[in-house]
Amino acid sequence: MSLHIFKFGGTSVGSVAAIEAVARIVEHERRAHQLAIVVSAQNGVTDALLRGANRAAEGDGETYQRSAAELRQRHLETARALITDPDEQQAYAASVARLLDEFCTLCHGFQVLGEVTPRALDTIAALGERLNAPLVAAALRARGVPAEAVDAGELIVTDDHYGDASPLMGPTIERTQARLRPLLAAGGIPVITGFLGATPTGTTTTLGRGGSDYSAAIIGAALDADAVVFYKEVDGVMTADPRIVPDARVVQRIAYDEISELAYFGAKVLHPKTIQPLIDKNIPVYFKNTFNPEHPGTLVSPRGAAGGGTIKAVTAIRNLSMLTVAGRGMLGVPGIAARTFTAVARVHASVLMISQASSEQSICFVIPSRHTEAVKRSLEQELQPEIARRDIDGVFVQDDAVIVTVVGAGIRTTPGIAWRIFAALGERNINVHAIALGSSECSICLVVTAADADEAVRAIHPLTYQ
Template structure:
């Protein structure tokens, strides 16, 4: 049994829907010969739809009624074009038309209420932003039926039970597993392909929630873990996980195999292929995750497993960058040997709800620096000034300041453990490119070295590090003596 998740570009047009239907049909044929057959499909909204919905809700809050009203026509047309091209059965098209009408009427009511109140709550935004998946799933199920498969659209609010952290809800595992098995397994056992809405869930009380942007990956992993499937497949528009962003590093290549640890590091530090939480349910059940290309389905993609094969272990596997960051520094000679400075620093950061992506401290204890998203920097600095007001007055701390327009580059690979001279090669590469490294950090897992550079240097740094480790070559070629 497998779970197949298709992202927004994979269901972005009529041609893409037809391609997905063919991929699913072939998968159903293969799985039917296995000891435990079955295919569960998870779909994102059509490409661009979620952004459109969010913008409509935000503009409704500002009283812009005409915008969301115009978007209803765009949304209807976008989905009707697919139905018109791929579904010939008149009753199927009529049933879809009713579904679209219901969803768009709900969209109109929600935006109208937001406009009247002049307020967009996280709860209201979750309901609006999940409508794209609730239109895509019935459409994809109908397209699969048109291709000769038995398929049924299922709303994930029936399956994934979450807490009420709107905008980034977490699943309640035992309730979710029970619902998934009760609802999905009977369908799979009789040869029906469930087509489940990605990205969304609901609280115990039935209030719709979302799992965070890009959360359809997470939906697939949650369902896969609940059903204990043999493999979770993430179908996207690239040939698996790449050694670097090919838009920045032209000779980047796809990686055949990664560990859960490696892909989690890459996702956390900006790689766009997977939602950062995707691997968590897979890790718990030790389920392989495969990243594949909808538009090049014969490519093997990237297999993500608990431990990579010994012969596939190299030093560095990939590099990535996360942009739009701010480096916050607390400095002062009076900090030396004073207990509790770090604890108070990060307590203050936590109070304003900021996410810390990297921490570095000088060995002399005269400074601590850490990286937060640019949007959080002002509130973090204000919170730190308040926390250390007394220390600043007495000059125990000399300054608290931020450096904008910086980026974290993460150099990732499980094989980095115990490899002498690896950090030296990283810094040789950036030095030869004339790049100043502002701060560095390495976690205890030794699977990641992170360095901070300014905006102007990030492209050159990525290319230099990619070249010095010859990441354009397959791992086995890089490991051969020269």
């Protein structure tokens, strides 16, 4: 029997009705597959936990206590609606009390000390999944499904980069196989906490943005699963954000590299690193809707297998700034580019896109706006001799930049694609401030102003029909 890993996000396990929908999917699919389930915290829970911890470090002793009371009530009310056995209810209530007492004890310590360490913050952030996985497992057992909650700290071994830990796949495979294979062989369904892992010595870590999805990919790779299915609240990967483009459609089939580009450039699909363990094992990925499971969703297939030369989707990433280093004295001077990006790296800013004039008289690049001032200062310090000699005119900033990205395998090498994109933008009088074409086989990136971004997406989207 094939093994499928199902990942359910916060909205998919965020209410009584949502968990009942999950249970129906599991009941149906377990007839055809072995299943392992990865679950997020209920929507909004992790934010509430982190807010309480950070406020406590600022001296606020009320927010975390109020959050603990609200979370206790929310989870126990959900449990009462889903769990019929009194002993199960009592056991779950004891688990909730233990976890939230730990939360309050930690927050009291933060309040006394006036600070919270990254290590302690990971312990706090992981509590949402630790509250929810036992609840989902108990709800499944109430329907006769042999489910068992499993803490991912037993499975996923990571480094100690708290807040954004990386898995150590050797020991992770060993522990995951040893813990889950016997449970699966006995017909059980593990319900695994997403988002978290542990160092080799057992200290809790979290996997960063998109961590619960990453957990599912890691578990899928460790078990050599036949498929990983991400259940969300939409029917699949969309051709554009439906809030911007009401007639956006589900992409039926997309390649690994295409979805990586979409995720990197703003589509709320997967964090780019999430897909990597599955690419390495060539494991198929599906996106489906928890609340419309009959829809076929989107299949993510190996590189090149999804067809090429057509536009699959268009997306936008916002809250960016474009910085330009310009000057006639840059022409032919070796090392300017290297020093520019060394200065950017010095302040730990990520560069999302680079464009350089063929005349070598300017370099422009796009970064998250939160880093703009620090990057500008670092550049001016690094290039101060050239600025003083007027070899470089200065470092110029354009705020409110947006990268609009057109994604489709082979579009870079397909004649006429770029012309159609720029013609569509020209018809709407949308000015393009920078272009990155050629660095990826499956994307074309354009910088526009924030005021033009939505209209640019709407202008390009009809090309996905052709």
